[in-house]
Amino acid sequence: MNIPFLELSRMEESLKDRLKNRFSEVLDTGIFSGGKEVIQFEASVSQFLNSFHSVSCANGTDALELALRALGIGSGDEVIVPAMTWVSTAEAVVLVGAKPIFWDTDSQGLIRSDWEKAVTNKTKAVIPVHLYGKMAEMMTLTKQAKSLGIFVVEDAAQAFGSFQDGKAAGTWGEVGCMSFYPTKNLGALGEAGMCLTQDSGLAEKIRLLLNHGQPFRDQHEMVGRNSRIDTLQAAFLNVFLEDFQENQRKRKVIAKQYLDAFSGIDGLSLPLDILNENHNAHLFVIQSERRDELKAFLARQGVGTAIHYPKILPDMKPYRTEGDFSNARRLANEGLSIPLNPYLKEAEVDFILDQLTRFFRTE
Ligand SMILES: Cc1ncc(COP(=O)(O)O)c(C=O)c1O
Structure with a gap:
């Protein structure tokens, strides 16, 4: 036997054909950034996860960075992060100029429930990571964070489609961050990510940040960056969502x-x-x-x-x-x-x- 841990080339021929057809359709439209595939993808995710806003971006690491920036977290701030996670969770904290404060996990790799002991007067947020797809206990965690006056940014990169008490991973915190890296349960044929938020102001800010700070072309209201999703990746994700x-x-x-x-x-x-x-x-x-x-x-x-x-x-x-x-x-x-x-x-x-x-x- 030769059983690979995961080999994406094994996807069914019929699926490959659907992806190729969608590629042809996008090629014919001539639109490779933005456009109807991106709009459809965001709307479908919003509907499936019951999220008010779903803002797609270039990858899950960017989603975390965008979330932290949109919440105004930066230099001098501390963010609590589980000790066991993919590196992006802490990387994003450092990228915005803040300091990750590591906390131990439970036996399943989820942040231990006594994380509030790590809170100082510099703490601005906690990032629970739904590691391996299992959600942290969000009802308790969001209550703890609220009483401490700090934000919750969910790293839901591995947990697309997990729900707790009927509420999707990524929709509990101020912002929830998704990755559509090819190996994820919902994976693109390349890189893609998303921020979920229930707050219209935050959604608007994230959209500005990921598009050079421009609400309209050539009007730059803040220093942003380019973290737009590729139209093709949104198109492929629309197929995979089916x-x-x-x-x-x-x-x-x-x-x-x-x-x-x-x-x-x-x-x-x-x-x-x-x-x-x-x-x-x-x-x-x-x-x-x-x-x-x-x-x-x-x-x-x-x-x-x-x-x-x-x-x-x-x-x-x-x-x-x-x-x-x-x-x-x-x-x-x-x-x-x-x-x-x-x-x-x-x-x-x-x-x-x-x-x-x-x-x-x-x-
Ligand atoms: C827990 C976790 N956080 C963040 C990321 C970052 O996502 P991406 O690889 O799309 O940048 C990943 C995925 O690799 C992840 O597993």
Whole structure:
């Protein structure tokens, strides 16, 4: 067997044809920035996630930076960030001139609920990251933030389509940031991102910031930048959106098979809540003290795996910080993502189930 962790070239021929057709349509219009595909994409996301404003941009890292700038966060400010996340969460804070203050996570990689202990008189915001697709406890977190008078910027880059109490990831905070990087559950054929907000003033400011500060051509009201989405990426995302729910169903079916097969294995922790609506089953991350051995074993059997992420941010050179990050560090040392995507074939899932259980039974 040769089962890649994720190989996007495996998408069905019929889907490839739909994407090629949409490419031809865009080519014929001659409009490659803005236009009806972008308008349609934003409207569809707003409707699906029940978000008042959905402002597309060039990628998820920009979305975070735009959100922080729109909230007026900059030099001298502090922003609380979980120790275990993709680097962009802290990178965006530094890019706007503020300081990331790292806080440990729980066993699932979500910011620990006592993060408010990190608050100082410089704290302007907290960024919960819905890591692997599982949402942080947002009702409590938004209440805590409100009582402390600080903003919530959700890093929902991995959590498109997760809902908590019927409310979508990205719609709880002042701004929610999405990534449509190709490997995401809703991924473009390139780079794309989005800010969700329920506040019209913030939406307007984000739109200005991502388009050189111009409400109209050649009228520049603030120093902005160019972070517009490509029309082509919006067009491809409109096609991928048509299949989103069906792909989610496929992910959940596979996740259930894994849960059923692996529950009760000694020394193996399974992802919590992955079948619930507050988890979009973006990644299936198991945890074991024997992670490296298991990864090597699966590789020998032809099963690709990945580590999200092998190093916590406070241990990285640009973000070096001392502190108690023991849960986050454990996840970095013991977490292993096994294949979970709509392109997996039944026989492949069976093979993964067999090999993984064999490892814990015999090795
Ligand atoms: C948690 C998290 N935050 C931010 C990002 C940044 O998104 P992008 O790669 O689109 O810049 C990603 C995606 O890679 C992510 O997983």
